[in-house]
Amino acid sequence: xxxxxxxxxxxxxxxxxxxxxxxxxxxxxxxxxxxxxxxxxxxxxxxxxxxxxxxxxxxxxxxxxxxxxxxxxxxxxxxxxxxxxxxxxxxxxxxxxxxxxxxxxxxxxxxxxxxxxxxxxxxxxxxxxxxxxxxxxxxxxxxxxxxxxxxxxxxxxxxxxxxxxxxxxxxxxxxxxxxxxxxxxxxxxxxxxxxxxxxxxxxxxxxxxxxxxxxxxxxxxxxxxxxxxxxxxxxxxxxxxxxxxxxxxxxxxxxxxxxxxxxxxxxxxxxxxxxxxxxxxxxx
Numbered sequence: 001x002x003x004x005x006x007x008x009x010x011x012x013x014x015x016x017x018x019x020x021x022x023x024x025x026x027x028x029x030x031x032x033x034x035x036x037x038x039x040x041x042x043x044x045x046x047x048x049x050x051x052x053x054x055x056x057x058x059x060x061x062x063x064x065x066x067x068x069x070x071x072x073x074x075x076x077x078x079x080x081x082x083x084x085x086x087x088x089x090x091x092x093x094x095x096x097x098x099x100x101x102x103x104x105x106x107x108x109x110x111x112x113x114x115x116x117x118x119x120x121x122x123x124x125x126x127x128x129x130x131x132x133x134x135x136x137x138x139x140x141x142x143x144x145x146x147x148x149x150x151x152x153x154x155x156x157x158x159x160x161x162x163x164x165x166x167x168x169x170x171x172x173x174x175x176x177x178x179x180x181x182x183x184x185x186x187x188x189x190x191x192x193x194x195x196x197x198x199x200x201x202x203x204x205x206x207x208x209x210x211x212x213x214x215x216x217x218x219x220x221x222x223x224x225x226x227x228x229x230x231x232x233x234x235x236x237x238x239x240x241x242x243x244x245x246x247x248x249x250x251x252x253x254x255x256x257x258x259x260x261x262x263x264x265x266x267x268x269x270x271x272x273x274x275x276x277x278x279x280x281x282x283x284x
Contacts, residue, residue, distance in 0.1 A: 001017065001036065001037070003261045003262060003268035004036075004261060004268045004271060004272060005017070006268065007268040007269040007271065007272035007273075008272045008275070008276075010269070010272070011269075011272055011273060011276055013272060013275065013276050013279075016030075018033075020038045020041075020048070020051055021040075021051075027054075027055045027058040027059050028058045028059060030059050031059065031060065031279055031283070032059055032060040032061070032062055032275075032279055033055050033059055033060070033061050033062070034062050034275065035061070035062065035063065035068065035255055035256045036256060037256060037258075038256055039124045039256065041072070041124075041256075042122060042123050042124045042127060045072060045122050048072075049068070049069060049072070052065050052068050052069070053065060060279075060282065062233045062234070062275070062278070063232055063233055063234065063235070063254055063255060064228075066226050066228075067222070067226060067228070067232065067254055067255065068255045070222075070225075070226060071222070071252065071253075071254040071255045072122055072255055073121050073122050073153075074119075074121040074122070074123075074155055074251065075092065075121055075153070076222070076252060077090050077155075077249070077252075078090070078092070079221070079222075079225050080218055080221050080222070080225075080249060080252065083217075083221035083224065083225060084217070084221070085214070085217050085218045085221050085249055086214060086242070086246065086247070086248040086249065087248055087249045087250075088157050088158070088160065088240065088242070088248050088249065088250050089109075089110060089157060089158055090155055090156070090157050091105070091106045091109070091155070091156040091157075092121065092153060092154070092155060092156075093144060093148065093153065093154040093155075093156060094153050095148050095151060095152075095153065097148070099141050099144040099145045099148060099154075100141045102144065102154075102156065103116070103137060103140050103141050103144060103156065104137070106156045107134060107137065110158050112158070112243065113134060113158030113159065114133065114134050114159070114161070115131055115132060115133050115134060115158070115159035115190075116131075116132055116134060116140050116156060116157070116158060116159060117129065117130070117131050117155075117156070117157045117158070117159050117188065118130050118132070118140060118143045118144055118147065118154060118155070118156060119147075119154070119155050119157075120147055120150075120152035120153065120154060120155070121152065121153040121154070121155055122152070122153075126187045126188065126194045128147060128150075128152070129187075129188060129194060130143045130188075131159050131188035131189070131190065133190070144156070159188070160240050160241065160242060160243070162240055162241035162242070162245075163186045163188075163240050164186050166183075166240075166241060167183045167184055167185045167186060168183070168184050168238050168239060168240045168250060169181055169182075169183060169184075169205055169207055169211050169238070169239045169240075169247070170182050170183075170184055170236055170237070170238045170239075170253075170260060171207050171211065171212065171215040171236065171237045171238075171239065172234075172235075172236050172257075172259045172260060172264075172267065173215070173216075173219055173231075173232070173234065173235050173236070173237070174233070174234050174270050174271050174274040175230075175231055175232075175233060175234075175274040175277070175278065176216075176219065176220075176223075176230075176231025176232065177231075178207070178212055178215070178216070179264065179267050179270050179271075180204070180260070180263065180264030180267050181204075181205050181206065181207035181211070182202045182203060182204055182205055182260045182263050182264075183202065183203050183204075183205035184201060184202050184238075185201040185202070187201075199262070202260060202263060203263065204263045204264060210246065210247050211239050211247045214237075214239060214247045214248070214249065215237035215239060215247075215249075218237050218249050218252055219231065219232055219235055219237065219252075219254075222235075222252060222254060230278075232254055233274060233275065233278050234254075234257070234259065234271060234274065235252070235253065235254040235257065236252075236253040236254070236257035236258070236259060236260075237249060237251075237252055237253070238250045238251040238252075238253065259271065
Protein backbone atom coordinates (compact mmCIF):
# COMPACT_ATOMS: atom_id res chain seq x y z
CA UNK A 1 0.00 0.00 0.00
CA UNK A 2 2.74 2.59 0.76
CA UNK A 3 4.23 2.08 -2.70
CA UNK A 4 0.86 2.56 -4.38
CA UNK A 5 0.01 5.65 -2.32
CA UNK A 6 3.39 7.16 -3.16
CA UNK A 7 2.87 6.49 -6.88
CA UNK A 8 -0.61 8.01 -6.81
CA UNK A 9 0.72 11.10 -5.08
CA UNK A 10 3.49 11.44 -7.66
CA UNK A 11 0.98 11.71 -10.51
CA UNK A 12 -1.47 13.92 -8.64
CA UNK A 13 -4.05 11.25 -7.83
CA UNK A 14 -5.52 12.02 -4.41
CA UNK A 15 -6.11 8.92 -2.33
CA UNK A 16 -7.48 7.97 1.06
CA UNK A 17 -7.21 4.56 2.70
CA UNK A 18 -10.66 3.57 4.00
CA UNK A 19 -12.09 0.66 5.94
CA UNK A 20 -14.98 -0.98 4.12
CA UNK A 21 -16.66 -1.61 7.49
CA UNK A 22 -16.60 2.05 8.53
CA UNK A 23 -20.21 3.31 8.27
CA UNK A 24 -19.12 6.95 8.56
CA UNK A 25 -17.41 7.07 5.16
CA UNK A 26 -19.21 9.11 2.52
CA UNK A 27 -18.53 7.04 -0.59
CA UNK A 28 -20.41 9.54 -2.73
CA UNK A 29 -17.55 12.00 -2.16
CA UNK A 30 -15.07 9.77 -4.03
CA UNK A 31 -14.59 9.47 -7.78
CA UNK A 32 -13.84 5.78 -7.28
CA UNK A 33 -13.34 3.06 -4.69
CA UNK A 34 -10.45 0.69 -5.35
CA UNK A 35 -10.64 -2.67 -3.58
CA UNK A 36 -7.29 -3.54 -2.04
CA UNK A 37 -7.27 -5.69 1.10
CA UNK A 38 -10.74 -6.29 2.59
CA UNK A 39 -9.69 -9.87 3.33
CA UNK A 40 -11.92 -10.33 6.36
CA UNK A 41 -14.79 -10.65 3.86
CA UNK A 42 -14.26 -14.42 4.00
CA UNK A 43 -15.98 -14.43 7.40
CA UNK A 44 -19.14 -12.86 5.96
CA UNK A 45 -19.29 -12.74 2.17
CA UNK A 46 -22.97 -11.67 1.95
CA UNK A 47 -22.29 -8.54 3.99
CA UNK A 48 -19.24 -7.69 1.88
CA UNK A 49 -21.11 -8.12 -1.38
CA UNK A 50 -23.94 -6.03 0.03
CA UNK A 51 -21.42 -3.29 0.76
CA UNK A 52 -20.07 -3.56 -2.79
CA UNK A 53 -23.60 -3.11 -4.13
CA UNK A 54 -24.14 0.01 -2.01
CA UNK A 55 -20.81 1.54 -3.01
CA UNK A 56 -21.42 0.78 -6.67
CA UNK A 57 -24.59 2.85 -6.48
CA UNK A 58 -22.63 5.82 -5.15
CA UNK A 59 -19.33 5.76 -7.05
CA UNK A 60 -17.21 3.63 -9.40
CA UNK A 61 -16.03 0.37 -7.87
CA UNK A 62 -12.85 -1.17 -9.25
CA UNK A 63 -12.97 -3.87 -10.21
CA UNK A 64 -16.74 -3.51 -10.78
CA UNK A 65 -19.48 -5.34 -8.90
CA UNK A 66 -20.07 -8.16 -11.46
CA UNK A 67 -16.36 -8.98 -11.33
CA UNK A 68 -16.34 -9.01 -7.55
CA UNK A 69 -19.45 -11.15 -7.28
CA UNK A 70 -18.10 -13.70 -9.80
CA UNK A 71 -14.48 -13.64 -8.72
CA UNK A 72 -15.01 -14.25 -5.01
CA UNK A 73 -16.33 -17.77 -5.62
CA UNK A 74 -13.98 -20.28 -7.21
CA UNK A 75 -16.81 -21.81 -9.20
CA UNK A 76 -15.40 -19.39 -11.78
CA UNK A 77 -12.88 -22.13 -12.59
CA UNK A 78 -15.64 -24.05 -14.37
CA UNK A 79 -16.45 -20.95 -16.43
CA UNK A 80 -12.79 -20.51 -17.38
CA UNK A 81 -12.61 -24.16 -18.44
CA UNK A 82 -15.74 -23.68 -20.54
CA UNK A 83 -13.90 -20.88 -22.36
CA UNK A 84 -11.02 -23.22 -23.10
CA UNK A 85 -8.64 -21.99 -20.40
CA UNK A 86 -6.50 -24.79 -18.90
CA UNK A 87 -7.17 -25.15 -15.17
CA UNK A 88 -6.09 -27.48 -12.39
CA UNK A 89 -8.49 -30.48 -12.55
CA UNK A 90 -11.37 -29.53 -10.26
CA UNK A 91 -14.44 -31.19 -8.77
CA UNK A 92 -17.00 -29.21 -6.81
CA UNK A 93 -18.91 -30.67 -3.87
CA UNK A 94 -22.13 -28.96 -2.79
CA UNK A 95 -23.77 -29.11 0.64
CA UNK A 96 -26.05 -32.14 0.69
CA UNK A 97 -23.75 -34.30 -1.43
CA UNK A 98 -22.20 -37.45 0.02
CA UNK A 99 -18.61 -36.45 0.88
CA UNK A 100 -17.35 -40.05 0.85
CA UNK A 101 -18.78 -40.67 -2.60
CA UNK A 102 -17.39 -37.36 -3.88
CA UNK A 103 -13.86 -38.11 -2.64
CA UNK A 104 -13.90 -41.67 -3.99
CA UNK A 105 -15.20 -40.57 -7.38
CA UNK A 106 -12.50 -37.91 -7.53
CA UNK A 107 -9.73 -40.38 -6.68
CA UNK A 108 -11.00 -42.82 -9.29
CA UNK A 109 -11.06 -40.05 -11.89
CA UNK A 110 -7.48 -39.05 -11.01
CA UNK A 111 -5.54 -42.26 -10.38
CA UNK A 112 -2.21 -40.46 -10.81
CA UNK A 113 -2.88 -38.06 -7.93
CA UNK A 114 -0.79 -39.02 -4.91
CA UNK A 115 -2.37 -36.27 -2.82
CA UNK A 116 -5.65 -34.39 -2.79
CA UNK A 117 -6.40 -30.75 -1.91
CA UNK A 118 -9.67 -29.68 -0.31
CA UNK A 119 -10.76 -26.07 0.12
CA UNK A 120 -13.88 -23.90 0.27
CA UNK A 121 -14.92 -22.15 -2.93
CA UNK A 122 -14.92 -18.83 -1.06
CA UNK A 123 -11.74 -18.15 0.86
CA UNK A 124 -8.47 -16.25 1.09
CA UNK A 125 -4.92 -16.84 2.21
CA UNK A 126 -5.26 -20.65 2.35
CA UNK A 127 -7.85 -20.49 5.14
CA UNK A 128 -9.47 -23.93 5.66
CA UNK A 129 -7.34 -25.45 2.88
CA UNK A 130 -6.03 -28.97 3.49
CA UNK A 131 -3.66 -31.36 1.69
CA UNK A 132 -3.96 -35.09 2.30
CA UNK A 133 -2.22 -38.15 0.93
CA UNK A 134 -4.29 -40.36 -1.35
CA UNK A 135 -4.01 -43.22 1.14
CA UNK A 136 -5.56 -41.07 3.88
CA UNK A 137 -8.98 -41.20 2.26
CA UNK A 138 -10.82 -41.21 5.60
CA UNK A 139 -9.10 -38.00 6.67
CA UNK A 140 -9.94 -36.38 3.34
CA UNK A 141 -13.59 -37.33 3.77
CA UNK A 142 -13.58 -35.90 7.29
CA UNK A 143 -12.13 -32.63 6.00
CA UNK A 144 -14.77 -32.34 3.27
CA UNK A 145 -17.49 -33.23 5.77
CA UNK A 146 -16.25 -30.49 8.11
CA UNK A 147 -16.27 -27.85 5.36
CA UNK A 148 -19.71 -28.87 4.13
CA UNK A 149 -20.95 -28.72 7.71
CA UNK A 150 -19.88 -25.08 7.88
CA UNK A 151 -22.04 -24.36 4.83
CA UNK A 152 -19.20 -24.22 2.31
CA UNK A 153 -19.16 -25.52 -1.21
CA UNK A 154 -15.93 -27.49 -1.52
CA UNK A 155 -13.26 -27.87 -4.20
CA UNK A 156 -11.35 -31.11 -4.73
CA UNK A 157 -8.12 -30.92 -6.73
CA UNK A 158 -5.08 -33.11 -7.18
CA UNK A 159 -2.00 -31.74 -5.46
CA UNK A 160 0.40 -31.13 -8.33
CA UNK A 161 3.93 -32.14 -7.39
CA UNK A 162 5.38 -29.32 -9.49
CA UNK A 163 4.33 -26.92 -6.72
CA UNK A 164 6.89 -28.40 -4.33
CA UNK A 165 9.56 -28.29 -7.02
CA UNK A 166 8.83 -25.02 -8.85
CA UNK A 167 6.31 -23.19 -6.68
CA UNK A 168 3.55 -21.23 -8.38
CA UNK A 169 3.84 -18.26 -10.71
CA UNK A 170 1.62 -15.28 -9.90
CA UNK A 171 1.28 -12.81 -12.79
CA UNK A 172 0.00 -9.26 -12.28
CA UNK A 173 -1.82 -7.33 -15.01
CA UNK A 174 -2.93 -3.70 -15.24
CA UNK A 175 -5.57 -2.72 -17.80
CA UNK A 176 -5.08 -6.06 -19.53
CA UNK A 177 -1.31 -5.61 -19.88
CA UNK A 178 1.20 -7.91 -18.20
CA UNK A 179 3.28 -6.09 -15.58
CA UNK A 180 5.34 -8.57 -13.55
CA UNK A 181 5.36 -11.92 -11.82
CA UNK A 182 6.60 -13.64 -8.68
CA UNK A 183 7.34 -17.18 -7.60
CA UNK A 184 5.48 -18.26 -4.48
CA UNK A 185 6.73 -21.29 -2.56
CA UNK A 186 4.39 -24.11 -1.56
CA UNK A 187 1.89 -23.12 1.13
CA UNK A 188 0.43 -26.54 1.95
CA UNK A 189 2.73 -28.90 3.85
CA UNK A 190 2.42 -32.73 3.78
CA UNK A 191 1.73 -32.79 7.54
CA UNK A 192 -1.39 -30.68 7.09
CA UNK A 193 0.07 -27.38 8.24
CA UNK A 194 -0.28 -24.27 6.08
CA UNK A 195 2.43 -21.65 5.65
CA UNK A 196 1.48 -17.99 5.82
CA UNK A 197 2.45 -16.39 2.46
CA UNK A 198 4.98 -13.99 3.96
CA UNK A 199 7.50 -11.98 1.94
CA UNK A 200 10.28 -14.53 2.45
CA UNK A 201 8.25 -17.17 0.60
CA UNK A 202 8.05 -14.98 -2.51
CA UNK A 203 10.59 -13.78 -5.02
CA UNK A 204 10.56 -12.07 -8.39
CA UNK A 205 10.15 -14.35 -11.39
CA UNK A 206 10.09 -13.65 -15.12
CA UNK A 207 6.99 -15.33 -16.51
CA UNK A 208 7.69 -17.22 -19.72
CA UNK A 209 5.69 -17.01 -22.92
CA UNK A 210 3.53 -20.04 -22.14
CA UNK A 211 2.61 -18.65 -18.73
CA UNK A 212 1.78 -15.23 -20.12
CA UNK A 213 -0.35 -16.81 -22.84
CA UNK A 214 -2.43 -18.78 -20.33
CA UNK A 215 -2.74 -15.86 -17.91
CA UNK A 216 -3.85 -13.48 -20.67
CA UNK A 217 -6.36 -16.05 -21.90
CA UNK A 218 -7.79 -16.37 -18.38
CA UNK A 219 -8.32 -12.62 -18.02
CA UNK A 220 -9.79 -12.34 -21.50
CA UNK A 221 -12.14 -15.24 -20.74
CA UNK A 222 -13.24 -13.51 -17.53
CA UNK A 223 -13.97 -10.28 -19.39
CA UNK A 224 -15.85 -12.17 -22.10
CA UNK A 225 -17.86 -14.24 -19.61
CA UNK A 226 -18.87 -11.09 -17.71
CA UNK A 227 -19.58 -9.16 -20.93
CA UNK A 228 -17.17 -6.38 -19.98
CA UNK A 229 -16.49 -3.71 -22.56
CA UNK A 230 -12.96 -3.09 -21.31
CA UNK A 231 -10.15 -5.21 -19.83
CA UNK A 232 -10.04 -5.60 -16.08
CA UNK A 233 -8.30 -2.66 -14.45
CA UNK A 234 -6.16 -5.02 -12.40
CA UNK A 235 -5.85 -8.70 -11.71
CA UNK A 236 -3.56 -11.54 -10.77
CA UNK A 237 -3.43 -14.99 -12.30
CA UNK A 238 -1.86 -17.81 -10.28
CA UNK A 239 -0.41 -20.63 -12.36
CA UNK A 240 1.19 -23.99 -11.62
CA UNK A 241 2.57 -26.68 -13.90
CA UNK A 242 0.39 -29.66 -14.72
CA UNK A 243 1.64 -33.22 -15.00
CA UNK A 244 2.53 -32.52 -18.63
CA UNK A 245 4.64 -29.53 -17.64
CA UNK A 246 2.26 -26.97 -19.12
CA UNK A 247 0.91 -24.02 -17.09
CA UNK A 248 -2.63 -24.27 -15.74
CA UNK A 249 -4.71 -21.80 -13.72
CA UNK A 250 -4.82 -22.45 -9.99
CA UNK A 251 -6.67 -19.26 -9.08
CA UNK A 252 -7.80 -16.01 -10.66
CA UNK A 253 -7.51 -13.07 -8.27
CA UNK A 254 -9.49 -10.17 -9.72
CA UNK A 255 -11.25 -8.64 -6.71
CA UNK A 256 -8.73 -7.78 -4.01
CA UNK A 257 -5.44 -9.44 -4.95
CA UNK A 258 -2.10 -8.89 -3.38
CA UNK A 259 -0.24 -7.57 -6.41
CA UNK A 260 3.30 -8.11 -5.08
CA UNK A 261 4.34 -4.54 -5.89
CA UNK A 262 7.53 -4.63 -3.77
CA UNK A 263 8.96 -7.31 -6.05
CA UNK A 264 8.84 -5.29 -9.28
CA UNK A 265 10.31 -1.81 -9.47
CA UNK A 266 7.93 0.58 -11.20
CA UNK A 267 4.90 -1.68 -10.87
CA UNK A 268 3.17 0.62 -8.37
CA UNK A 269 3.50 3.47 -10.86
CA UNK A 270 2.06 1.30 -13.63
CA UNK A 271 -0.93 0.55 -11.41
CA UNK A 272 -1.43 4.19 -10.43
CA UNK A 273 -1.24 5.30 -14.06
CA UNK A 274 -3.76 2.63 -15.10
CA UNK A 275 -6.16 3.88 -12.42
CA UNK A 276 -5.70 7.50 -13.49
CA UNK A 277 -6.24 6.67 -17.15
CA UNK A 278 -9.37 4.66 -16.41
CA UNK A 279 -10.84 7.51 -14.35
CA UNK A 280 -9.96 10.01 -17.07
CA UNK A 281 -11.57 7.95 -19.82
CA UNK A 282 -14.72 7.27 -17.83
CA UNK A 283 -15.23 10.86 -16.77
CA UNK A 284 -14.00 12.63 -19.88
